[in-house]
Amino acid sequence: MGYWKEIVEGGWSLVEGMRVTVRRLVKPVVTVQYPRKRLEMSPAYRGHIEFVRFPDTGTHRCIACGTCQRTCPTGVIKVQGIKEHARGGKVATHYVIDFTRCSLCGLCVESCPTQTLKFSREYELEGDSRWDGVIDLMERLEDGR
The missing domain is CATH 1.20.5 (Single alpha-helices involved in coiled-coils or other helix-helix interfaces)
Incomplete structure (x- = not known):
């Protein structure tokens, strides 16, 4: 049976x-003929993280508190900052993230107290080596990318 x-x-x-x-x-x-025709991404698409450029200052508001660094489950964020004045607050000088190991969980964006992090709409982040994925977000913001 x-x-x-x-x-x-x-x-x-x-x-x-x-x-x-x-x-x-x-x-x-x-099928989309990719290089000739661009993809239309969903509004819910979450790319890599990047800094928000605030119009009042023309730059970011990162205070290098390290909250994003501590909440990152994969430990790929490194933040450094300096205190320019004795009574002033810290200002971030380096914000390095390894996108090759980033899980895009969004905890860093949610935990930022100054809301200076956001998800990018870019989907063409490629490189020839592993080290092309290690990016300083401060340099990207200064370059205007």
Whole structure:
């Protein structure tokens, strides 16, 4: 009895698989000719993190508190800052992140007390070596990228 049951279940699995295949054959092709035609990203797309450029100062508001560094589960964020004046607050000088190991969880964006981090809409971040993924966000902000 088990032998015939396996044959019937296998036949049913084959019929279901062919039904899915035939249904996909009649649908239109959704391939995008990528370099010539750009992809339209969903509004919910979350790329790598970057600094927000505030219009009143023309730069970021990172105070190098290290909250993002402490909340990062993969430990890929390194923040350094200096205190320019004795009574003033700290200002970030280096914000280095290794995007090759970043899990894009968003904890750094959510935990930032000054809301100076956001998700990018960029999806073409590539490189030739592993070290191309280690990026200083301060340099990117200064370069205008």
